[in-house]
């Protein structure tokens with residue numbers, strides 16, 4: 001396994017959010033983590049990336065416990081994170097945002113500076129090439145998500161942690177992004193841990209998944225099994241349906 005979580009606990013002060021989470025993502029595998037608002041998915045992602053410490057348990061990346069390592073060291077080892085809400089630098093141009101991705105990755109030579117952006121990023125997101133000189137804050141939600149993905153890829157990671165890439169994006173682009181995630185994972189030998197509330201998006205992009213509720217994993221299996229599972233439907237709000245009826 002490329003990523004293995006063993007009984008991971010994460011807390012904000014006294015408040016224990018992730019309560020013994022164990023899961024695994026194999027090399028080149030796209031795995032989804034499903035769950036309603038507030039069950040602890042983002043908290044878990046932040047702790048995987050070293051933004052929050054895990055209070056107990058182990059986070060193994062490529063067989064080594066990275067729990068004690070700072071975020072930049074996890075990034076250097078090949079972990080990349082696209083946070084919820086994308087968080088591109090709004091005042092910087094598309095080109096500058098993409099170059100910022102190379103600073104932490106192998107392409108920039110570690111901390112010595114920015115590296116060139118690998119042209120293959122534009123093969124997935126041709127719109128970014130057209131918008132290179134434009135400030136990121138002026139892009140649409142879908143374009144910002146593509147930029148956030150492109151920036152993460154610029155670091156040439158082995159594992160991509162994606163937090164709700166479908167959130168706040170118009171349906172036609174959602175489908176495009178879902179297909180791109182699956183394609184990128186396949187073509188670049190990337191492992192992906194995809195956090196989603198949108199079951200349709202998650203099952204379209206991934207092959208296997210977990211369901212989280214109140215800080216614990218309550219179901220696991222192939223996405224086909226999960227999509228049929230009554231437990232899963234209890235634990236998910238069907239964002240897709242809500243969006244369509246809204």
Ligand SMILES: Nc1ncnc2c1ncn2[C@@H]1O[C@H](COP(=O)(O)OP(=O)(O)OP(=O)(O)O)[C@@H](O)[C@H]1O
Nearest residue numbers: 012015017035036037038039040041042043044084
């Ligand atoms: N900085 C914080 N300090 C204290 N509690 C927090 C903080 N951030 C989140 N929480 C709490 O932790 C719990 C889990 O939140 P988290 O954002 O991880 O959930 P989530 O499953 O990712 O939901 P969402 O999809 O809304 O992001 C919630 O009860 C939330 O109120």
